[in-house]
Amino acid sequence: MPAAPKPEILAAFEAAKGFMPVDEGLALYAAAVEAGRLGLPLLEVGTYCGRSTVLLADAARGAGVTALTVDHHRGSEEQQPGWDYHDPGTVDPELGLMDTLPTFRRTLHRAGLEDHVVALVGRSPQIAALWNAPLGLVFVDGGHTDEHANADYEGWAPHVAEGGLLVIHDVFPHPEDEFTGQAPYRVYLRALESGAFTETSVTGSLRVLRRTGTGF
Numbered sequence: 001m002p003a004a005p006k007p008e009i010l011a012a013f014e015a016a017k018g019f020m021p022v023d024e025g026l027a028l029y030a031a032a033v034e035a036g037r038l039g040l041p042l043l044e045v046g047t048y049c050g051r052s053t054v055l056l057a058d059a060a061r062g063a064g065v066t067a068l069t070v071d072h073h074r075g076s077e078e079q080q081p082g083w084d085y086h087d088p089g090t091v092d093p094e095l096g097l098m099d100t101l102p103t104f105r106r107t108l109h110r111a112g113l114e115d116h117v118v119a120l121v122g123r124s125p126q127i128a129a130l131w132n133a134p135l136g137l138v139f140v141d142g143g144h145t146d147e148h149a150n151a152d153y154e155g156w157a158p159h160v161a162e163g164g165l166l167v168i169h170d171v172f173p174h175p176e177d178e179f180t181g182q183a184p185y186r187v188y189l190r191a192l193e194s195g196a197f198t199e200t201s202v203t204g205s206l207r208v209l210r211r212t213g214t215g216f
Helices: 007-015 022-036 051-063 099-113 126-128 146-159 175-193
Strands: 044-045 065-071 117-121 137-141 160-169 198-204 205-210
Touching: 007 022, 007 051, 007 175, 022 044, 022 051, 022 137, 022 160, 022 198, 022 205, 044 051, 044 146, 051 065, 051 099, 051 137, 065 126, 065 198, 099 117, 117 205, 126 146, 137 146, 146 160, 146 175, 160 198, 175 198, 175 205
Parallel strands: 044 065, 044 137, 065 117, 137 160
Antiparallel strands: 160 205, 198 205
Protein backbone atom coordinates (compact mmCIF):
# COMPACT_ATOMS: atom_id res chain seq x y z
CA MET A 1 0.00 0.00 0.00
CA PRO A 2 1.45 3.43 -0.93
CA ALA A 3 2.70 5.64 1.88
CA ALA A 4 0.24 8.35 2.92
CA PRO A 5 0.83 11.59 4.82
CA LYS A 6 -0.46 12.08 8.35
CA PRO A 7 -3.71 14.07 8.64
CA GLU A 8 -1.95 17.24 9.78
CA ILE A 9 0.39 17.17 6.75
CA LEU A 10 -2.48 16.57 4.36
CA ALA A 11 -4.36 19.44 6.03
CA ALA A 12 -1.35 21.74 5.56
CA PHE A 13 -1.16 20.73 1.90
CA GLU A 14 -4.85 21.44 1.34
CA ALA A 15 -4.65 24.78 3.17
CA ALA A 16 -1.75 26.05 1.05
CA LYS A 17 -2.23 28.13 -2.09
CA GLY A 18 -1.73 26.05 -5.19
CA PHE A 19 -3.34 23.98 -7.89
CA MET A 20 -2.42 20.34 -7.25
CA PRO A 21 -5.48 18.17 -6.44
CA VAL A 22 -5.37 15.79 -3.51
CA ASP A 23 -5.11 12.56 -5.52
CA GLU A 24 -2.04 13.84 -7.35
CA GLY A 25 -0.59 15.10 -4.08
CA LEU A 26 -0.96 11.65 -2.54
CA ALA A 27 0.80 10.10 -5.54
CA LEU A 28 3.62 12.64 -5.23
CA TYR A 29 3.97 11.90 -1.53
CA ALA A 30 4.15 8.15 -2.13
CA ALA A 31 6.83 8.71 -4.79
CA ALA A 32 8.80 10.98 -2.46
CA VAL A 33 8.71 8.43 0.37
CA GLU A 34 9.91 5.72 -2.02
CA ALA A 35 12.68 7.90 -3.43
CA GLY A 36 13.73 8.95 0.05
CA ARG A 37 14.93 5.41 0.70
CA LEU A 38 17.88 6.14 -1.58
CA GLY A 39 19.19 8.54 1.05
CA LEU A 40 19.50 11.41 -1.44
CA PRO A 41 17.87 14.85 -1.57
CA LEU A 42 14.44 15.34 -3.14
CA LEU A 43 14.11 18.32 -5.48
CA GLU A 44 11.20 20.13 -7.05
CA VAL A 45 11.24 22.74 -9.78
CA GLY A 46 8.36 25.18 -9.29
CA THR A 47 7.73 26.09 -5.65
CA TYR A 48 4.93 28.66 -6.05
CA CYS A 49 3.48 28.94 -2.53
CA GLY A 50 4.70 25.62 -1.18
CA ARG A 51 1.66 23.38 -1.56
CA SER A 52 3.60 20.41 -2.97
CA THR A 53 6.69 21.34 -0.96
CA VAL A 54 4.83 20.40 2.21
CA LEU A 55 4.53 16.82 0.97
CA LEU A 56 8.14 16.58 -0.22
CA ALA A 57 9.42 18.10 3.01
CA ASP A 58 7.52 15.66 5.20
CA ALA A 59 8.74 12.72 3.11
CA ALA A 60 12.28 14.10 3.34
CA ARG A 61 11.97 14.47 7.11
CA GLY A 62 10.92 10.85 7.42
CA ALA A 63 13.86 9.70 5.31
CA GLY A 64 16.43 11.91 7.03
CA VAL A 65 17.21 13.81 3.82
CA THR A 66 16.61 17.35 2.58
CA ALA A 67 13.92 18.68 0.26
CA LEU A 68 15.12 21.29 -2.22
CA THR A 69 12.78 23.61 -4.07
CA VAL A 70 13.69 25.84 -7.01
CA ASP A 71 11.77 28.95 -8.06
CA HIS A 72 12.37 32.60 -8.94
CA HIS A 73 9.07 33.38 -7.16
CA ARG A 74 7.93 35.88 -9.80
CA GLY A 75 5.30 33.49 -11.15
CA SER A 76 5.15 31.46 -14.34
CA GLU A 77 3.46 32.61 -17.52
CA GLU A 78 -0.09 31.54 -16.64
CA GLN A 79 0.13 33.18 -13.20
CA GLN A 80 0.67 36.71 -14.48
CA PRO A 81 -2.06 39.40 -14.36
CA GLY A 82 -4.80 38.76 -16.89
CA TRP A 83 -4.44 34.98 -16.85
CA ASP A 84 -6.77 32.48 -15.21
CA TYR A 85 -4.21 31.34 -12.63
CA HIS A 86 -3.31 34.81 -11.39
CA ASP A 87 -3.79 35.46 -7.67
CA PRO A 88 -3.67 39.21 -6.81
CA GLY A 89 -2.76 38.25 -3.25
CA THR A 90 0.69 37.17 -4.44
CA VAL A 91 1.60 40.60 -5.85
CA ASP A 92 4.15 42.72 -3.98
CA PRO A 93 2.26 46.00 -3.36
CA GLU A 94 5.44 48.07 -3.51
CA LEU A 95 6.92 46.63 -6.69
CA GLY A 96 3.73 45.58 -8.45
CA LEU A 97 5.36 42.23 -9.28
CA MET A 98 4.46 38.75 -8.15
CA ASP A 99 6.41 37.52 -5.14
CA THR A 100 5.33 34.15 -3.81
CA LEU A 101 8.34 33.73 -1.51
CA PRO A 102 6.70 35.25 1.62
CA THR A 103 3.62 33.05 1.19
CA PHE A 104 5.83 30.00 0.67
CA ARG A 105 7.72 30.71 3.89
CA ARG A 106 4.49 31.08 5.83
CA THR A 107 3.27 27.76 4.39
CA LEU A 108 6.37 25.93 5.63
CA HIS A 109 6.30 27.63 9.02
CA ARG A 110 2.68 26.72 9.63
CA ALA A 111 3.41 23.12 8.68
CA GLY A 112 6.44 22.96 10.98
CA LEU A 113 8.71 21.97 8.10
CA GLU A 114 11.13 24.87 7.72
CA ASP A 115 14.11 22.86 8.96
CA HIS A 116 13.68 20.22 6.27
CA VAL A 117 13.67 22.45 3.18
CA VAL A 118 16.31 24.45 1.34
CA ALA A 119 14.75 27.08 -0.94
CA LEU A 120 16.85 27.82 -4.01
CA VAL A 121 15.65 31.22 -5.23
CA GLY A 122 16.53 31.92 -8.84
CA ARG A 123 16.04 30.75 -12.40
CA SER A 124 16.04 26.99 -12.77
CA PRO A 125 18.67 26.78 -15.57
CA GLN A 126 21.08 29.02 -13.65
CA ILE A 127 20.79 26.91 -10.49
CA ALA A 128 20.95 23.63 -12.40
CA ALA A 129 24.19 24.75 -14.05
CA LEU A 130 25.75 24.97 -10.58
CA TRP A 131 24.38 21.66 -9.33
CA ASN A 132 26.62 18.59 -9.38
CA ALA A 133 25.19 15.93 -7.06
CA PRO A 134 22.78 13.00 -7.42
CA LEU A 135 19.13 13.35 -6.45
CA GLY A 136 16.66 10.72 -5.35
CA LEU A 137 13.72 12.52 -6.91
CA VAL A 138 13.22 15.39 -9.33
CA PHE A 139 9.71 16.83 -9.53
CA VAL A 140 9.25 19.02 -12.63
CA ASP A 141 6.42 21.52 -12.09
CA GLY A 142 7.78 24.79 -13.42
CA GLY A 143 7.01 26.90 -16.48
CA HIS A 144 4.64 25.46 -19.08
CA THR A 145 6.25 26.71 -22.27
CA ASP A 146 8.44 24.37 -24.30
CA GLU A 147 11.44 26.58 -23.56
CA HIS A 148 11.00 26.38 -19.79
CA ALA A 149 9.83 22.77 -19.57
CA ASN A 150 12.73 21.52 -21.69
CA ALA A 151 15.22 23.63 -19.76
CA ASP A 152 13.98 22.16 -16.48
CA TYR A 153 14.25 18.65 -17.87
CA GLU A 154 17.69 19.18 -19.37
CA GLY A 155 18.96 20.89 -16.24
CA TRP A 156 17.72 18.43 -13.64
CA ALA A 157 16.90 15.01 -15.17
CA PRO A 158 20.61 14.15 -15.57
CA HIS A 159 20.96 14.31 -11.77
CA VAL A 160 18.32 11.65 -11.04
CA ALA A 161 20.25 8.76 -9.50
CA GLU A 162 19.99 5.17 -10.67
CA GLY A 163 16.67 3.88 -9.36
CA GLY A 164 15.58 7.43 -8.56
CA LEU A 165 12.33 8.99 -9.69
CA LEU A 166 11.45 11.70 -12.21
CA VAL A 167 7.98 13.11 -11.57
CA ILE A 168 6.31 15.38 -14.13
CA HIS A 169 3.20 17.40 -13.38
CA ASP A 170 0.51 18.81 -15.67
CA VAL A 171 0.90 16.18 -18.35
CA PHE A 172 -2.09 16.58 -20.66
CA PRO A 173 -1.94 14.73 -23.98
CA HIS A 174 -4.80 16.58 -25.68
CA PRO A 175 -4.12 19.52 -28.04
CA GLU A 176 -6.82 21.67 -26.40
CA ASP A 177 -4.58 21.78 -23.33
CA GLU A 178 -1.74 23.38 -25.32
CA PHE A 179 -0.96 26.12 -22.80
CA THR A 180 -1.41 24.23 -19.54
CA GLY A 181 -0.05 20.82 -20.34
CA GLN A 182 1.29 20.14 -23.81
CA ALA A 183 4.86 21.23 -23.03
CA PRO A 184 5.06 18.95 -19.94
CA TYR A 185 3.50 16.21 -22.07
CA ARG A 186 6.22 16.60 -24.68
CA VAL A 187 8.87 16.46 -21.97
CA TYR A 188 7.24 13.31 -20.60
CA LEU A 189 7.41 11.71 -24.05
CA ARG A 190 11.01 12.82 -24.40
CA ALA A 191 11.90 11.14 -21.09
CA LEU A 192 10.28 7.86 -22.18
CA GLU A 193 11.86 7.97 -25.63
CA SER A 194 15.30 8.54 -24.12
CA GLY A 195 15.34 5.00 -22.80
CA ALA A 196 16.59 6.34 -19.48
CA PHE A 197 13.23 6.35 -17.71
CA THR A 198 10.36 3.89 -17.32
CA GLU A 199 6.89 4.92 -16.23
CA THR A 200 5.75 3.49 -12.91
CA SER A 201 2.46 5.29 -12.20
CA VAL A 202 -0.15 7.69 -13.59
CA THR A 203 -2.46 9.76 -11.39
CA GLY A 204 -4.44 12.48 -13.12
CA SER A 205 -1.85 14.71 -14.78
CA LEU A 206 1.01 13.37 -12.63
CA ARG A 207 3.50 10.92 -14.14
CA VAL A 208 6.09 9.03 -12.10
CA LEU A 209 9.08 7.59 -13.97
CA ARG A 210 12.04 5.62 -12.64
CA ARG A 211 15.59 5.87 -13.93
CA THR A 212 16.31 2.49 -15.46
CA GLY A 213 18.98 3.52 -17.96
CA THR A 214 21.64 6.13 -18.62
CA GLY A 215 21.30 9.53 -20.24
CA PHE A 216 18.21 11.73 -20.46
